[in-house]
Amino acid sequence: MHTLAIVVTVVAALWVGFSAFSLLRRAAWVVEPLTEYGVPRSWWPRLGVAKAAGAVGLLVGLAVPVVGVLAAVGLVLYFTGAVITVLRARAYGHVVFPTLYLVPVVAALTLGLVG
Known part of the structure; x- marks a missing residue:
């Protein structure tokens, strides 16, 4: 199970x-829908940094599990918010x-919590 989790x-x-x-590069296929959903442009850099920090946190979590769990929880909240934004x-x-x-x-x- 450990290898699968990694x-x-x-x-x-x-x-x-x-x-x-x-998002940080403002790829058209990313920012056009954000505009359509009503996400303010001023939020885009912070949203991109939040995702980048979460990605780094997941990797750091391989060595420091609590960091990985916190990063994953943050990303779950982030992408749940994204789903809600799309639905709204x-x-x-x-x-x-x-x-x-x-x-x-x-x-x-x-897998991180089970392992």
Whole structure:
């Protein structure tokens, strides 16, 4: 189980890190929906940094488990908020996108708590 937890955590961290990078680089496929959902531009840098910090926290958690758990909990809250934001914007077809980030983080958290 330990190896699985490490692999899932690293994949989740890389996936969330990619999301952070894409937001910080203001990739059109990321920022256009944020505009549509009504997320203020002034929030974008902080949201990107929060995701990046969470990704780093997941990796640090491989050595310091409490940091990984806290990072995972933070990311679960972040992506749950993203799902709620999409639902409030009534962009129901887009709910899958934040969920694609939420699921691996939940898996990493679950495996981290079980292991």
